[in-house]
Amino acid sequence: MKSPHGWVHGVFNKAYWIADAEIDEIKLFGNKTGHQEKTMSDQDIEQYKITTEPFYKPQEDEIELYGAAYDARLPVMIKGPTGCGKSRFVEHMAWKLGKPLITVACNEDMTASDLVGRYLLDANGTRWVDGPLTTAARIGAICYLDEVVEARQDTTVVIHPLTDHRRNLPLDKKGEMVEAHPDFQLVISYNPGYQSLMKDLKQSTKQRFSALEFDYPTASVEASIVEQEAGIDADTSAKLVKIAHAARNLKGHGLDEGISTRLLVYAANLMNKGIAPKSACRMALVRPITDDVDIRDTLDHAIDSVFA
Numbered sequence: 211m212k213s214p215h216g217w218v219h220g221v222f223n224k225a226y227w228i229a230d231a232e233i234d235e236i237k238l239f240g241n242k243t244g245h246q247e248k249t250m251s252d253q254d255i256e257q258y259k260i261t262t263e264p265f266y267k268p269q270e271d272e273i274e275l276y277g278a279a280y281d282a283r284l285p286v287m288i289k290g291p292t293g294c295g296k297s298r299f300v301e302h303m304a305w306k307l308g309k310p311l312i313t314v315a316c317n318e319d320m321t322a323s324d325l326v327g328r329y330l331l332d333a334n335g336t337r338w339v340d341g342p343l344t345t346a347a348r349i350g351a352i353c354y355l356d357e358v359v360e361a362r363q364d365t366t367v368v369i370h371p372l373t374d375h376r377r378n379l380p381l382d383k384k385g386e387m388v389e390a391h392p393d394f395q396l397v398i399s400y401n402p403g404y405q406s407l408m409k410d411l412k413q414s415t416k417q418r419f420s421a422l423e424f425d426y427p428t429a430s431v432e433a434s435i436v437e438q439e440a441g442i443d444a445d446t447s448a449k450l451v452k453i454a455h456a457a458r459n460l461k462g463h464g465l466d467e468g469i470s471t472r473l474l475v476y477a478a479n480l481m482n483k484g485i486a487p488k489s490a491c492r493m494a495l496v497r498p499i500t501d502d503v504d505i506r507d508t509l510d511h512a513i514d515s516v517f518a
């Protein structure tokens with residue numbers, strides 16, 4: 211949409227983003243068309259609470275460690291390859307602690323305003339809408355920034371004041387300082403495998419977090435995760451894990467990442483729908499992770515021998 215000033219705005223929820231330059235105008239002249247501000251009701255907060263226990267099988271003492279970090283309100287970074295249980299762990303901990311959880315999937319187009327909030331223009335005038343980070347700070351939620359390296363570094367720095375003794379969030383455009391609720395905690399996930407010079411967290415960001423390092427679970431733990439999560443028998447789960455191990459050994463030798471626990475659960479789900487094990491494994495475990503013909507054939511061969 212073109213505004214009277216000629217700026218082009220994006221459409222969101224039938225309202226329009228307001229260009230930064232216009233916001234200064236609102237600050238200077240006030241909002242002639244009326245300004246609504248809404249605080250969150252208990253009901254609104256309830257939507258972020260996790261009511262049924264998310265199944266999570268611990269690998270080591272991460273539940274205890276995270277619990278202590280939460281008690282101390284330390285920000286936590288969860289490192290590890292994709293599909294190894296990072297997000298499930300955070301969901302489980304939010305449930306266990308009885309705190310609302312607000313998850314943000316980070317991407318490179320994300321701006322600081324997407325986290326913090328912005329003015330929207332709709333039929334009733336302009337109104338400020340909190341972003342997910344601001345909402346979490348206000349209501350005392352655990353804010354989980356998933357795959358935080360995907361966000362640009364200038365976006366990531368907005369979390370800094372929330373991660374140290376200040377525990378506040380300045381809303382520059384609104385001219386408000388939000389003091390974080392005592393229950394608020396910030397958690398980020400981070401896959402060091404994708405790390406490049408272009409995409410890494412600044413030291414000044416890293417050194418604001420405590421960190422838990424995740425990896426794929428040991429064979430017996432992983433097999434019991436797949437067994438319980440997908441409801442398949444122990445023998446089949448153990449075979450799936452064997453195939454995963456064959457692929458993980460190829461990491462750095464033609465594969466960027468091995469087969470994740472998530473994909474093992476996918477294969478089991480396909481088998482539950484009546485797909486033969488070999489086809490389920492090709493579809494869920496191999497085709498998604500490689501375009502290389504040699505690697506594909508090697509993994510298909512591993513599947514054939516495991517499910518011979």
Ligand SMILES: Nc1ncnc2c1ncn2[C@@H]1O[C@H](COP(=O)(O)OP(=O)(O)O)[C@@H](O)[C@H]1O
Nearest residue numbers: 265266267292293294295296297298439471472
């Ligand atoms: N320790 C675990 N306990 C239960 N399920 C797990 C565990 N680890 C992995 N999973 C399974 O793997 C899937 C992917 O895990 P997820 O937490 O989404 O991975 P990540 O966030 O690390 O990419 C989950 O949906 C779940 O089915």
Ligand SMILES: [Mg+2]
Nearest residue numbers: 296297356399
């Ligand atoms: Mg995740």
